[in-house]
Amino acid sequence: MLAASRVPVVAGMGADIAGARAAIALAERTGAAVDHMNSDALLRDVEVMRTAGMMLTTPNEARLRADLLLLIGPGLVEAWHELPERLVVRPSVAQADAKATRRILWLCPGGDPTKLPGGAKVQVVGRNRRDLPVLLAALRARIAGRPVGKTALSAKALDALAADLRAARFGVAVWSAAELDTLPIEMLCGLVADLNATTRFSGFALAAPDNALGVLQACGWMTGFPVRTGFGRGFPEHDTWRFEAARLVESGEADCALWISAYRAVAPAWQRQVPMIALTGENAKFRQVPRVHIDIGRPGVDHDAVEYCPATGTLVPVVARNPGNVVTVADALAQIASALPSAGAWPC
Amino acid sequence: MLTRIKGGRVVDPANGRDGVADIWIRDGRIIEAPGDTRADETYDAAGKFVMAGAIDIHSHIAGTNVNTARLLLPELHHGAGARHAQTPLSNADWSTFQTGCLYAAMGFTTVVEPAVAPNDAMHAHLELADIPIIDKATLSVLGNDDYLLGLLRADASASHVRDYVAWTLATSRALGIKVINAGGAAAFKCNVREFSFDDVVPFYGVSSRTIVKTLQRAVHELGVPHPLHVHCNNLGVAGSAETALATIAAAEGLPLHLAHLQFYGYGKEGERGFSSAAARLAEAVNGTKSVTVDVGQVMFGQTVTISSDVLRQFNARNQASPKKWVIFDGDANGGGIVPYNYRATDFYNAVQWCVGLELFLLIDDPARVFFTTDHPNGAPFTTYPDIFALLMDRDLRAQWIATLPPAAVAMTTLASITREYSLHEIATMTRAAPARLLGLRDRGHLGAGAVADIAVYADDADRAKMFRAASLVFKDGELVVRDGEVMHYRWGRALAVAPGHDRAIERRMQEYYSDRYGLPADVMAVPATAIGRPEPFEAVPCGR
Numbered sequence: 094m095l096a097a098s099r100v101p102v103v104a105g106m107g108a109d110i111a112g113a114r115a116a117i118a119l120a121e122r123t124g125a126a127v128d129h130m131n132s133d134a135l136l137r138d139v140e141v142m143r144t145a146g147m148m149l150t151t152p153n154e155a156r157l158r159a160d161l162l163l164l165i166g167p168g169l170v171e172a173w174h175e176l177p178e179r180l181v182v183r184p185s186v187a188q189a190d191a192k193a194t195r196r197i198l199w200l201c202p203g204g205d206p207t208k209l210p211g212g213a214k215v216q217v218v219g220r221n222r223r224d225l226p227v228l229l230a231a232l233r234a235r236i237a238g239r240p241v242g243k244t245a246l247s248a249k250a251l252d253a254l255a256a257d258l259r260a261a262r263f264g265v266a267v268w269s270a271a272e273l274d275t276l277p278i279e280m281l282c283g284l285v286a287d288l289n290a291t292t293r294f295s296g297f298a299l300a301a302p303d304n305a306l307g308v309l310q311a312c313g314w315m316t317g318f319p320v321r322t323g324f325g326r327g328f329p330e331h332d333t334w335r336f337e338a339a340r341l342v343e344s345g346e347a348d349c350a351l352w353i354s355a356y357r358a359v360a361p362a363w364q365r366q367v368p369m370i371a372l373t374g375e376n377a378k379f380r381q382v383p384r385v386h387i388d389i390g391r392p393g394v395d396h397d398a399v400e401y402c403p404a405t406g407t408l409v410p411v412v413a414r415n416p417g418n419v420v421t422v423a424d425a426l427a428q429i430a431s432a433l434p435s436a437g438a439w440p441c
Numbered sequence: 442m443l444t445r446i447k448g449g450r451v452v453d454p455a456n457g458r459d460g461v462a463d464i465w466i467r468d469g470r471i472i473e474a475p476g477d478t479r480a481d482e483t484y485d486a487a488g489k490f491v492m493a494g495a496i497d498i499h500s501h502i503a504g505t506n507v508n509t510a511r512l513l514l515p516e517l518h519h520g521a522g523a524r525h526a527q528t529p530l531s532n533a534d535w536s537t538f539q540t541g542c543l544y545a546a547m548g549f550t551t552v553v554e555p556a557v558a559p560n561d562a563m564h565a566h567l568e569l570a571d572i573p574i575i576d577k578a579t580l581s582v583l584g585n586d587d588y589l590l591g592l593l594r595a596d597a598s599a600s601h602v603r604d605y606v607a608w609t610l611a612t613s614r615a616l617g618i619k620v621i622n623a624g625g626a627a628a629f630k631c632n633v634r635e636f637s638f639d640d641v642v643p644f645y646g647v648s649s650r651t652i653v654k655t656l657q658r659a660v661h662e663l664g665v666p667h668p669l670h671v672h673c674n675n676l677g678v679a680g681s682a683e684t685a686l687a688t689i690a691a692a693e694g695l696p697l698h699l700a701h702l703q704f705y706g707y708g709k710e711g712e713r714g715f716s717s718a719a720a721r722l723a724e725a726v727n728g729t730k731s732v733t734v735d736v737g738q739v740m741f742g743q744t745v746t747i748s749s750d751v752l753r754q755f756n757a758r759n760q761a762s763p764k765k766w767v768i769f770d771g772d773a774n775g776g777g778i779v780p781y782n783y784r785a786t787d788f789y790n791a792v793q794w795c796v797g798l799e800l801f802l803l804i805d806d807p808a809r810v811f812f813t814t815d816h817p818n819g820a821p822f823t824t825y826p827d828i829f830a831l832l833m834d835r836d837l838r839a840q841w842i843a844t845l846p847p848a849a850v851a852m853t854t855l856a857s858i859t860r861e862y863s864l865h866e867i868a869t870m871t872r873a874a875p876a877r878l879l880g881l882r883d884r885g886h887l888g889a890g891a892v893a894d895i896a897v898y899a900d901d902a903d904r905a906k907m908f909r910a911a912s913l914v915f916k917d918g919e920l921v922v923r924d925g926e927v928m929h930y931r932w933g934r935a936l937a938v939a940p941g942h943d944r945a946i947e948r949r950m951q952e953y954y955s956d957r958y959g960l961p962a963d964v965m966a967v968p969a970t971a972i973g974r975p976e977p978f979e980a981v982p983c984g985r
Contacts, residue, residue, distance in 0.1 A: 110567060111973050121529050143513050146758075146765035153772050153958050157587075158630060179959070186956050263630060289755070293632045295770045313508045314568045317518050317535045328520030328532045399563060399971050402964060407505070408564040409964045410971040423973070437526035438930050440538060440571070441973065 094368055094384065096434050098349035101125035104338035104361060105373075106320065107303035107354040109392035110399040110408060112422025113311040114441045116353060119426050121316075122437060125351070126323035128338035129308050130359060131301035136333055137270040138298045139309070139319050141278045148285050150265055150295035151406040155180055161196045161261035164215075165229075165268040165281060167203030167222050172269040172299040173403055180267070181213040198257065201225040203272075218254055219245050226277045232258070233284040258284075264294040271301060300403055303356050304392070307401035307408055339363045355389045355422050372425055390419025442481050443467050444918060449486025449897060452864050453493065455873035455886030459865055464491055466893040469918040473889045484920075486897050489912055492868050493885050494550025494894030496875035499670075499700055499735050500816040501747045502540050503554045503568035503577075505561050506776040509767055510745045510817075511535055513778055516763070517743065527929045528573070541573035542927040543823060548896025548911040551875075551884060551936070555580045555619055555670060555700065556749045560772050562613035562967050569935055570972045574921050576894075576933040576979070578879070580670050581613045582749055584620035584652045585627045586773035588953060590645040593655060599662070600943070606659045607942035608950060614937040614967045614978055616879060617667035618660050619700070622674050622750040623652035626774045629752040636752060637674050638687045649674055650691060661695050663940040664983040666880020668696030668733070673705055676753045681705040682718030689725045692732050698878070701737025701815040702726075706796035710852065715789055717853035719796045723803035726810070733878060734804070735811035738797035738828050740820030741785040747817060749774040757781075783820070791849035793819075795842075801832055802858045807866040808874040826908035832862040833904050880981055881936065893918035932974050940983040 095101055103120045106113060106129040120127045129135060141147065155162065156179055170176050183195050197215045199206050203222035206215050219228050224245035231241040235255040244251060258264060266285050270278060281296070288294035300306040312320050318331035334340065341347035342363040350369045352361050358377035361369075371383035374391055392398035393411035396419055402409040423441065430439055444466040451462045465472050465480070501507055511518070518534035525531050530538035544552055552572075557565040557579040569577040583589055583606065592602055606618060624647065625636040631643040638649050657669040675684040685705035688697075699705075702722060710716035726734055743762075748754050751768060754777020758766045762782045769775040783790045797819065804810040816822040831838050835858070842856055850856055862870075876885025883892045897913040910925020921927060947962075954962040969977055 114571070114973070118529065121524075139512060142509075142765075142767060143515060144765065146513070146761075146767055148768045148770070150770040150775070151772050154630075154770055157957060184957060184959070262632065289768075293630060293770075295768075309512075310505070310508055310564065311567075313511050314503070314537045314571060315530055316533045317511050317520070318515060319512060324524075327524035328522060329530075329536075330520060331515060397968075397970065399567065404958070404960060405560065405964050407561050407964075408567065410563060410966055410968050412963075435526070438529055440529050440573070440930065 094349050094370060095123045095351065095429070098123070100325065100341065100347050101349040101351065102338045102341045102347040103127045103351045103353070105130050105353040105359065106308050107356045107359065108308065108422040109304060109355070110307055110311050112353065112355060112392070112426070113304070113308040114315065115423040115426035117312055117315050118439060118441045119351070119430050121324045122430060122433060122435060124325045124327070126325070126336040126338065126341060127312065127320050128336060129303070129305050129320045130354065131303055131305040132320050132337070134271040134301040135305045135309060136319060136321065137273070137275050137278060140275050141282055145279050145282060147282045148289065148295045150297055152179060152297060152404055155265040155267070155297050157184065157186070158263045159195060159265040161198065161257070161264040163258065163264055163266040164197065164199040164202070165266055166201055166225050166272050168269050168272040169267060169299060172271055175404060179404060196257070198254070200228060218250070221245065226280065229277050229280040229284060233280055233287060236284060236287055258288055258294070259292060261292060261294060264288065266294070266296045267299065269299040300401060303354070304400045310401070310408065342367050352383070353422055355392055372422055387420060387425050389425065390417065390421055395419040396421050443475065443478060445480035445483045446486050446491055446895065446897065447483050449489045449491035451491045451887060452868045453887040454865055454869040455876070456888045458887070464887055464895065466915065466918040469893055471887055471889055471891045471893050484897070484913055488900055490864060490898045490900060491887070492548070492896050492898070493872040493887050493891065494896050494914065494916070495548050495871040496879070496881070496885055497549055497552040497813065497822065498811050498875045498878060499555045499813040500552050500822055501554060501556060501818070502552060502572065502816070503537065504557055504565040506556070506747045506749065506769070506778060508568070510747050510778045513765065513767055514745055514780055517745065517780070528927050531927065537568050537571040538573060541575050545574040545914055545916070545922050545927050546910055546925045547825060547908060548898065548914050549575060550894035550914070550916055551576045551578070551881070553578045553580065553616065553879070556621060557581055557613060557615065558749070558771055558774060559609050559613040560965055562615070562965070563971065566614060566935060566967050566972060566977070570932070570974050570977055573930040573932060574916055574927060576936060578616035578936040579614070580617045580619040581609050581615035582619050582621055582774050583609060584623040584656055585625070590624070590627060590642060590647060593647040593651060594645045599658065602655055603659045603663055604942040604946035606656065607663055607940045608946045610665065611939040611942065612965050612967070614935060616936050616938055616981060617665055617670055618656060619670040619672065620653055620656050621672040621774055622676070622752055623649040625649065625674055625750065625752045629755065630770060634752070634756065638684055653688065654691060657695055657697055665938055665940055666981065666983065667878060668698050670698045670700055672700045672750060676704045676750055677757065679707050679715045680709045681707050682722055685722055686725055689729050689732050692729060694731055696731050699732065699734045701813060701819065702734040702800055703737040703739065703793065703797040703819065704815070706800060707792070713788060715792060715852070717792055717796045717799060719799035720803055720854050723800055726804050733809045733811065734800070735813040736797050736800050737813055737815035737819045739783050739790065739793040740814065740824040740827065741783045741790065741794065742820065743782045744817045744820055745778060745780040747776070747778055749776040751775040751777050754779050785844060786846065788846050788849045791845040792852055794845070795850060795853035795855040798831060798838065799853055799855050799858065802860045807862070807870040808877070810870065811875060811878070812870050826905040829867060829908045830903070830905040833867070835859055835861055934979040935977060936979050936981050938981050938983050
């Protein structure tokens with residue numbers, strides 16, 4: 094199927110590092126485009142970084158050092174269930190600034206964040222998520238000493254918030270790109286950078302699931318680019334519109350799809366029928382029956398793996414909790430590659 | 442399989458050889474001439490130079506900071522050209538695959554990535570494993586990490602520090618230890634914006650000097666071949682020469698390596714308060730035999746600075762070109778990515794270019810000054826051939842100097858220097874000496890028993906052309922490059938030391954990780970099985 098395809102697409106990409114490497118290598122061999130199922134969120138952060146730059150820190154620095162956590166927008170605990178346990182409760186170890194108590198501000202949580210454990214006191218500022226972009230802009234302006242018009246907050250409340258941020262000794266802003274558009278993210282990152290004129294402040298972006306950040310890293314070192322990179326012309330080209338998997342399928346451009354979802358049995362959301370090879374966990378519910386379906390072991394559960402770890406912000410080795418005789422994404426793709434008629438070296 | 446490289450001019454300073462000879466290879470190693478036996482294959486090297494594969498001791502080729510730079514700057518690299526079926530992804534600009542091919546084409550066979558955060562070693566080694574052809578190694582970065590600073594704060598024993606350093610080396614699979622603006626990144630987290638050699642890190646109460654001296658001694662006492670690799674404080678600022686001189690003086694008879702000295706070669710003289718201090722630094726290096734340096738030469742053009750000196754990168758952020766940057770407060774050092782365009786018409790950049798060449802030419806011993814651009818911070822490693830040519834030809838230097846702002850050249854001594862490097866000296870600087878510095882006894886030379894990493898260059902008056910495209914390159918005895926083209930992939934190894942430690946440190950690290958992070962210390966591990974290639978590591982012995 095892949096050899097006969099003129100425009101194949103490798104999508105889903107829910108894979109460990111070895112699986113991602115094999116998938117990118119197979120895309121290179123077959124002239125396919127590569128996309129991840131959570132690219133929308135993933136690429137918002139990438140887009141802001143490569144347009145405007147960013148200041149970032151690690152979850153562990155936020156955990157140990159932050160005297161102020163600035164939580165931004167809704168969906169944070171949903172994006173990272175361990176967030177309360179890892180960032181809200183501060184371990185009692187000797188550390189610079191450890192004497193300062195940790196304040197937690199939550200800007201526009203879009204709901205009731207009282208669920209945070211440990212009796213942590215959260216100061217909610219602004220409730221409606223729709224107010225967030227304007228509030229971020231106004232806050233940045235006030236921190237820079239510029240006048241602002243009316244916002245959802247009173248001028249007094251806005252200035253009090255700006256003063257709190259300026260008074261932080263090591264503040265950390267936390268956001269999830271699954272819930273924010275690029276412009277608010279860019280405004281937030283600019284605000285964080287501005288605060289560093291006088292104090293220390295940094296950012297921490299929550300990762301999209303299905304090893305999206307791990308796949309981003311592997312795609313970066315193998316091709317120079319993030320996902321939504323295509324090899325149709327024999328060399329990697331990155332274009333977030335051209336190489337979006339769903340668009341390629343829905344528009345009819347793609348004539349074959351290789352779908353990978355090893356962490357969960359997710360099926361693609363596209364509507365259009367396309368000849369499909371699917372590598373997923375058991376019980377994936379497809380709208381259309383894949384022509385080829387290979388049951389895949391879960392990385393870190395059924396087989397050892399390397400993947401992005403939200404608790405460290407790095408790639409870590411994970412020992413299988415329940416090792417079994419399963420097929421991995423990397424194994425399956427290497428076998429598919431070896432059956433391709435086109436000659437060439439396998440770089441994985 | 443018996444291979445003969447016939448009749449080339451063998452330039453092998455480690456063995457005192459410089460003359461026409463044959464080199465014989467069997468099973469990936471160089472052997473003595475086997476008498477009457479006929480070679481299975483013979484390569485004619487008449488009219489060519491035969492050297493050991495070159496070794497780069499300091500080049501940022503892998504890890505999260507490098508990968509962030511790739512993602513930050515898509516406009517600086519483009520895939521291009523036809524797909525190479527035998528070397529897939531080598532046409533992906535700035536990919537790991539291309540990195541290996543470009544290095545191999547120049548005759549480099551071993552490259553050290555000098556700035557790996559220990560907690561990020563897994564990532565760095567995965568990237569290194571996707572760099573084909575060449576062997577690799579890493580230096581693990583300590584000196585801004587809470588554990589070490591905590592030991593110093595508590596006045597812990599030297600053996601405890603040694604155990605921690607040894608555990609870090611073993612866990613992160615590194616060849617050596619680097620310290621980057623010792624204490625500066627930790628101080629920056631407490632909002633310190635300037636940090637010098639005798640400044641004290643808040644909370645820990647320990648000076649940069651103490652951190653450097655402690656690590657220098659620990660590395661030495663562990664018998665790690667490569668001395669502590671120091672990125673000094675105050676990189677890039679006018680007057681930084683004073684910091685470098687103080688650091689050189691602090692070697693106090695023990696081995697110490699100063700990285701990219703060019704970036705500390707600046708005085709404060711002249712109308713603009715920016716001048717070359719290279720002559721003073723070179724004099725200090727010449728007179729301090731336990732110190733080695735690498736240069737970090739600047740070449741003109743667009744590049745990106747990638748450094749774990751987060752304080753320096755933060756202070757340089759407004760010079761970013763294009764105007765975007767990433768500053769990363771890591772668990773210890775973190776880092777910063779700041780794109781930069783060195784311009785020949787710029788006074789400061791022209792001084793920088795001169796300072797690097799002055800250091801190369803004024804430091805007498807080519808075995809103590811190493812060839813680097815601090816890739817990509819001074820320039821991409823692809824500029825190496827041009828730098829070799831500049832070192833070997835004073836007339837070529839004069840041509841370049843003539844294009845620079847005279848006011849800049851006047852702040853340096855470069856125009857007055859007539860020295861030209863010989864091929865023998867180039868081979869010393871890029872082969873024999875780096876192998877010795879890193880403790881790689883079977884590399885950097887062409888004697889019997891050496892790994893058959895060999896570069897053959899066709900003699901050409903245009904030395905840049907000669908070094909850009911090696912005529913033949915052998916890696917472990919296997920022909921991998923012909924006429925500057927990589928023919929097929931093979932997968933190198935990462936060279937690493939493990940000097941041994943008291944097992945008690947493992948329990949301490951587990952406790953430390955558990956108390957601080959609520960995680961097992963295993964998140965730091967780099968299991969060989971996780972790399973995805975057979976035998977990804979090669980042990981380098983310690984002890985002296």
